[in-house]
Amino acid sequence: MLKIDNLHVKLEEEDKQILKGVTLEVPAGEVHAIMGPNGSGKSTLSYVLSGRDGYEVTEGSAMLGDIDLLELExxxxxxxxxxxxxxxxxEIPGVGNMTxxxxxxxxxxxxxxxxxxxxADFLKFVRAKAKDLKIDADMLKRPVNVGFSGGEKKRNEILQMAMLEPKMCILDETDSGLDVDAMKLVSDGVNALRDENRGFLVITHYQRLLDHIVPDVVHIMAGGRIVKSGGPELALEVEKNGYADLMETA
Amino acid sequence: MAIAKEKLLARRRDALSARLETLTLPEGGAWITEARKTALARLETMGLPTGRDEYWRFTKPESLNAAEPEPAAVFDHGEETPVFDAVERTRIVFVDGVFDAAQSDDLSVDGIEIERLEDAARADIHWAKDIYGAIETRGQTPVERPHAALNTAFATDGVLIRVTGKAEKPVSLIYQHKNETSDAFLHNVVRVEAGGELTLLENGPAAARFNKVLEVDIAAGGRLHHIRAQGRDHERRAVTGMFVRQDEDSLFKSFTLTVNGRLTRNEIYVDLEGPNASAHVAGAALGHGDFHHDDTVFIRHDAENCESRQVFKKVLQEGAIGTFQGKILVERGAQKTDGYQKSQSLLLDDGANFLAKPELEIYADDVACSHGSTSGAIDKDMLFYLRARGIDEKTAMDLLVIAFVAEAMEEVEDERFREELVERLEGWLLRRRG
Structure with missing residues (x-):
């Protein structure tokens, strides 16, 4: 599904290399997690894959099936x-969430x-999806994310995911700012979308999200590279010992 | 200094005499002849504005002063119906500034008296006597607005509307432009009697060059909702003056949408004379290329507990110019004044220009007044967020443009009109993309 090969990325404006050869493959139907310390390049990876400005790919490739992502808007x-x-x-003041x-x-x-x-069809569709995520009519009416709590914003993200039915979902620290109940709600939303045709890349600092969204593979990212990959037990190891040990052994 | 002032005045008078060459004071009944003569006398002491005048630094007055208007092509609307067309309303149509009875509805409507200025002018005595030119005169201090005095002196057409109850349907003034060299004056007067309520719609480019004055007098508890769309003709020019006087507990809400137009200067003067009155004036102006839009607003708080709100938004690109001059004046006795002023521009490229002069002048000590003026580009994070959801860049930009002007459009209370204006704007943005 998603195949990243030797991806090197620097900031466009300054001479700073962020990703230094990321290689990663997420097959359809699998959930992969990326963990890693601050500044390891996790968020950059998610932005580069989705096409945000400000980054320059200097080497490597990123394919979604047979589509070259890096060529696309x-x-x-x-x-x-x-x-x-x-x-x-x-937050986008003035644009209604529904619009x-x-x-x-x-x-x-x-x-x-x-x-x-x-x-009319859209209204039915959105209401059904919103209900599962406990998103009420008021949240749909309000401007996009404006005045939403942290949990509401994340639920709104999952609502968009549920409605757009993507093939490949990247969740960038979706657990940050969530309390236990919200985390459960968001995780349930994600798990409901898991199926054999869809891949997930879950970026997180903490193991606890992975209790709810159980990954097939866990990758540890540090210094702009994947330094170690393994099963869910790798996340537990991180939780117990921190990243330092892993980075030394890598 | 005195010499400089004399020189400036001489220039202003020269500009006026050049203008007056093509004009003759119209005939009418005693009351209006008096008003016209007084206006001309006032005008002669002021002259016409020059680029040296303090409130004309951002906008060149020459094309508005000239004896003859520059021609302006008539915009072809194709299949598109005019704005507000689907709304049940009393239509009053002017073609190049001249009343068109054939296109207009019957002017006898429950709860309102509507009369053509021409007819009222023939009467010996008229209710409009104390309003026509009087509110405009009040609005000449502290800043002179010579084009409005010129209008009071020379306008022969327009309507006088007296609202005695709650009007069942809106009155709709439709300004059609059919002649490429038309030069039109219209002078409208609205008197909302105590407890009366009216929605006044105005739309259309009116003429190649349009000079319009609207005088509004709202008695205690009266309400006037004013919604205006200034037409899409690219080459038109307009100078408009809205002069409003409000008694206690009255409400005035005005929103103007402007797209296209080579030059538009919209002046608004509001006098809050009675306590607990509320005035909201708002505008959204969008243009590209040879587009110059000027909002010059003056709100005078002269009674306790009044509220005023100014929200002006401009979206500019490809060399378009937007200007805002807005002032809140709080007089000595106007305690508990709540004054709000916001003017913002969205510059879609480096060529666009926004000039703003926000002012507060406060002589009371227990007031809450704020003003803010900003100009900026499209927010990149918002744009990326929309695009990351599959919305193409141009559609995403248009969504953000509509979002940017939304705060001004919210001043349109009636959802029907607000939604229609948003739809029109969406259509306009879509066509502009080509």
Whole structure:
């Protein structure tokens, strides 16, 4: 599904190398977790894969199936099936959440050659998905993420994911700022989307999210590289001993 | 200094005499003849503005002063219906500044009296006598607005509206532009009697060059909702003056949407004379290329407990210029004043220009006033967030443009009109992309 090979990335504006040869493959149907200390390049990886400005790929590749992601605009990547759940979902005053969701769903449908959804069908669709995530009508009416609590913002991210039905989901520290109940709600939302045709890359600092979203593979990232990969037990090891040990043995 | 002042005044008078060459004071009944003569006398002491005048530094007055207007092509709307078309309303149509009875509805409406200025002007005595030119005169201090005095002196058409109850449906003034060289004056007066309520709609470019004055007098507890769309003709020019006087507990809400137009200067003067009155004036102006839009607003708080709100948004690109001059004046006795002023521009490229002059002048000690003026580009994080969800860059930009002007549009209380204006704006943005 997602195949990253020897990816090197520097900041566009300054001569600072962030990713120094990331190689990673997430097959369809699997959940991979990336853990790592601050500044290891986890968020950069998620931004580069989704097409944010400000980065320059100096070497390597990132493919989604047989599509070269790095060649595409952010919206084309989204239409191809990439989805990034933001660590800090952006507040957009003046744009209603509902308008935003409908525009996004229809833009992707259009890009894939499907018919746009009617207002009535869309309403049914969004209500059903919102209900599962305990997102009420008021949150749908309000401007995108404006005045949302941390938990509400993250639930709104998962709602978008559920509606856009991407092939490859990247969750960038989706657990940050969540209390136990919210974490459970968000995790349930993610788990409901797990299926054999969809891949997940879950970026997190903490093992606790992985109790709820159980990964198939855990990668440890440090210094712009994947330094170790293993099963879920690797996350427990990190939780117990920290990153320092692992980085020494790597 | 005195010499410089004399020189400036001489220039202003020269500009006026050049303008007056093509104008003759219209005839009418006693009351209006008096008002016109007084206006001309006032005008002669002021002259017409020059680029040296303090409130004309951002906007060149020459094309508004000139004896003849520059021609302006008539915009072809194609299949598109005019704004507010689907709304049940009393239509009053002017073509290039001249009343068109054939296109207008019957002017007898329950709860309101509507009269053409021409008819009222023939009467010996008229209720509008104390308003016509009087609120405009009040609005000449402390800043002179010569084009409005010119209008009071020379306008022959327009409507006088007296609202005695709650109007059942909006009154809609439609300004069609059909002649490429038309030069139009219109002078409208609205008197909202105690407890009366009206929605006044205005739309259309009106003429190649349009000079319009709207005088509004709202008695205690009266309410006027004003919604205006200034037409899409690219080459038109307009100078408009809205002069409002409000008694206690009255409400005035005004929103103007401007897209296109080579030059638009919208002046607003509001006098809050009675306690607990509320005035909200807002505008959204969007343009590119040869587009110059000027909002010059003056709100005078002269009674306790009044609230005023100014929200002006401009979206500019490809050399377009937006200007905002806004002032809140709080007089000595106007305690508990709540004054708010916000003017913002969104510059879509490096060529666009926004000039702002926000002012507060406060003589009371127990007031809450704020003003803020900003200009900036599209927020990159917002743009990326939208694009990451599959929304293409242009659509995402348009969404953010609509979002940017939303705060001004919120001043349109009636959802029907607000939604229609948003739809129109979406359509306009879509067409602009080509």
């Amino acid at each position: 952010p919206e084309e990547r989204a239409a191809a099936g990439m989805f990034l759940a933001f660590q800090y979902p952006v 935003f969701l409908r525009t996004a769903v229809n833009a992707q449908r259009k890009a894939r050659g499907q018919e746009e959804m009617s207002a």
